[in-house]
Amino acid sequence: QHKQESTEKSRKTDDPVADSSPKLGADKHQDEATSKKKLCVKAAKEHSIPKDLNKVLENKVMETVLDLSYVKLSVVEMMHSGDANSGGIVSQSVSSHSDLIPGVYEGGLKIWECTFDLIDYFSEAELEFTNKTVLDLGCGAGLLGIVALRGKADRVHFQDYNSTVIDEITLPNVVANCINDSRRMGSGKDRKASKPPSKRPRKVEGSPDMLNRCRFFSGEWSQVSQLLLSSNKPFSKYDIILTSETIYNPDYYSALHDTLAQLLDKNGCVYLASKVHYFGVGGGTYLFEKFIEEKNVFRTSRVKTIDQGLQRCIMEIAFKDAC
Numbered sequence: 319q320h321k322q323e324s325t326e327k328s329r330k331t332d333d334p335v336a337d338s339s340p341k342l343g344a345d346k347h348q349d350e351a352t353s354k355k356k357l358c359v360k361a362a363k364e365h366s367i368p369k370d371l372n373k374v375l376e377n378k379v380m381e382t383v384l385d386l387s388y389v390k391l392s393v394v395e396m397m398h399s400g401d402a403n404s405g406g407i408v409s410q411s412v413s414s415h416s417d418l419i420p421g422v423y424e425g426g427l428k429i430w431e432c433t434f435d436l437i438d439y440f441s442e443a444e445l446e447f448t449n450k451t452v453l454d455l456g457c458g459a460g461l462l463g464i465v466a467l468r469g470k471a472d473r474v475h476f477q478d479y480n481s482t483v484i485d486e487i488t489l490p491n492v493v494a495n496c497i498n499d500s501r502r503m504g505s506g507k508d509r510k511a512s513k514p515p516s517k518r519p520r521k522v523e524g525s526p527d528m529l530n531r532c533r534f535f536s537g538e539w540s541q542v543s544q545l546l547l548s549s550n551k552p553f554s555k556y557d558i559i560l561t562s563e564t565i566y567n568p569d570y571y572s573a574l575h576d577t578l579a580q581l582l583d584k585n586g587c588v589y590l591a592s593k594v595h596y597f598g599v600g601g602g603t604y605l606f607e608k609f610i611e612e613k614n615v616f617r618t619s620r621v622k623t624i625d626q627g628l629q630r631c632i633m634e635i636a637f638k639d640a641c
């Protein structure tokens with residue numbers, strides 16, 4: 319039976335959704351190790367889309383939320399349980415029971431609850447993605463970018479700190495949703511058979527058009543920004559940058575701010591969803607707003623506040639001199 323989780327309740331209690339304050343990895347208390355890690359900046363890399371999409375979906379079990387398919391995390395964890403000695407982030411996050419290990423694993427395996435706040439906001443605000451260039455920054459599962467793709471965005475780029483997240487979570491999610499959508503829009507015969515998507519991905523042939531509008535990157539923000547700006551592939555700045563649960567750590571604010579400043583189109587807009595405060599890590603909306611104000615490059619406005627559980631909000635960020 320398929321999990322069709324569209325209710326508030328089922329979203330909050332669902333297994334992969336990190337809906338409370340993040341559990342911080344042990345490294346937080348290892349001051350020396352942490353400061354060394356801060357110096358070691360994760361290099362940027364573009365992940366090409368494999369020709370054989372069946373390989374991307376191999377060994378994956380899919381779940382559904384809000385009509386979006388996503389990889390079942392416990393199966394990925396099981397497949398990587400043997401990597402414990404190789405320092406893989408999946409086994410490290412499982413064995414340390416951590417949602418975040420600063421500088422090592424930045425939380426992209428799970429779907430964080432502000433992702434759903436932002437998806438709700440897209441429909442409430444009737445946000446238009448048609449023909450827009452979109453970046454899902456700190457994408458994790460990539461659901462925000464997938465919604466933008468469905469909204470007919472011209473191009474969608476996905477970025478996560480960890481390359482394992484891109485390979486094991488983001489890419490499979492994007493591929494699975496692109497396939498489902500192209501099947502839905504396919505022949506009349508396919509349309510009539512309105513079965514829910516299968517948990518076991520079916521055989522894929524060719525590459526759906528939606529997928530050709532995507533690119534995938536891993537690495538630390540300033541490195542990814544440099545890679546994009548210095549690449550010889552054509553690059554145009556983003557009309558829309560979507561980012562959820564990415565301001566938990568004040569140590570990263572400078573890199574995040576400069577990345578937004580370098581990659582956003584002069585009339586573009588950032589939609590940021592966040593908890594107001596991240597207990598145990600220290601960041602949150604007030605601190606980030608203050609940081610932005612001091613830099614004097616962007617203006618911010620809170621467009622929605624969510625008061626259930628830990629207070630959360632949606633912020634819009636645009637250049638001060640944008641029209």
Ligand SMILES: C[S@@+](CC[C@H](N)C(=O)[O-])C[C@H]1O[C@@H](n2cnc3c(N)ncnc32)[C@H](O)[C@@H]1O
Nearest residue numbers: 424425426429430456457458478479538539562
């Ligand atoms: C808590 S996760 C949120 C994932 C996803 N946006 C969601 O809402 O489910 C934070 C995301 O930001 C990215 N991230 C955090 N700090 C980063 C940094 N310094 N450089 C690059 N990416 C970073 C992580 O890779 C991860 O994808």
